[in-house]
Amino acid sequence: MRGPYDLLRRTVSQLAYERRYGVRTAELIELDQLGIAAEGRGYYVPASWRILRRTLSRKEIGPTDVFVDFGSGMGRMVLEAARFPFGRVYGIELSEQLHEIAEANVRNTRQRLRCDDIRLVHGDALTFEIPDDVTVVFFNNPFQGTVFTSVIDRLVATLDRNPRQLKIIYYNPVEQQTVLDTGRAQLLRTLRHARRRVEGSPFGLTNVYQLT
Numbered sequence: 001m002r003g004p005y006d007l008l009r010r011t012v013s014q015l016a017y018e019r020r021y022g023v024r025t026a027e028l029i030e031l032d033q034l035g036i037a038a039e040g041r042g043y044y045v046p047a048s049w050r051i052l053r054r055t056l057s058r059k060e061i062g063p064t065d066v067f068v069d070f071g072s073g074m075g076r077m078v079l080e081a082a083r084f085p086f087g088r089v090y091g092i093e094l095s096e097q098l099h100e101i102a103e104a105n106v107r108n109t110r111q112r113l114r115c116d117d118i119r120l121v122h123g124d125a126l127t128f129e130i131p132d133d134v135t136v137v138f139f140n141n142p143f144q145g146t147v148f149t150s151v152i153d154r155l156v157a158t159l160d161r162n163p164r165q166l167k168i169i170y171y172n173p174v175e176q177q178t179v180l181d182t183g184r185a186q187l188l189r190t191l192r193h194a195r196r197r198v199e200g201s202p203f204g205l206t207n208v209y210q211l212t
């Protein structure tokens with residue numbers, strides 16, 4: 001049975017990983033501490049370092065692929081995506097403080113990055129102009145309700161303008177029904193990223209969808 005010792009060991013190994021690469025992403029911060037709390041927005045906590053490597057194959061990504069992390073926080077998933085040969089990697093973050101930490105992380109990382117076109121945007125996902133060539137989208141439960149619906153509707157609009165395959169990796173998929181309600185999404189896989197989770201809860205799960 002896993003207990004607090006297991007959690008401590010994982011935390012220590014994450015911090016050792018961050019120290020090795022010269023980045024800082026591992027924290028839990030409530031959004032009211034950042035002055036951006038509002039209905040439908042939760043907290044800052046990064047996704048697991050390995051989640052992209054578990055959900056994307058290096059072979060399926062090439063220079064015409066474009067990655068977007070909506071609510072990129074301190075940039076952990078931006079750094080992870082940039083280890084794949086994406087043509088461009090975007091991170092959109094509402095908090096100026098987190099955005100600045102993400103910029104420092106990208107500048108200072110000692111990780112080997114394969115994508116050299118990394119665009120960190122400080123702003124609201126609601127007003128971000130989604131590129132028509134985005135092919136992989138990552139959500140770590142950044143927002144719910146009308147903001148999430150608006151982003152999903154605008155992703156579908158990019159597909160109408162530029163038909164292509166679009167993958168959505170949704171970590172802690174609280175608004176999974178909104179993705180399915182588009183009528184354009186196929187659930188490819190569900191994987192467990194947390195050892196302990198409450199049965200029936202979306203927390204601890206990652207869903208991978210193909211949107212067409």
Ligand SMILES: C[S@@+](CC[C@H](N)C(=O)[O-])C[C@H]1O[C@@H](n2cnc3c(N)ncnc32)[C@H](O)[C@@H]1O
Nearest residue numbers: 044045046047071072073076094124125140142
């Ligand atoms: C759970 S954290 C995920 C951070 C990052 N994606 C990761 O996995 O490491 C969610 C992030 O979404 C951001 N966020 C919330 N609402 C947003 C919005 N409307 N536009 C952009 N970012 C937003 C929060 O500030 C927070 O940093």
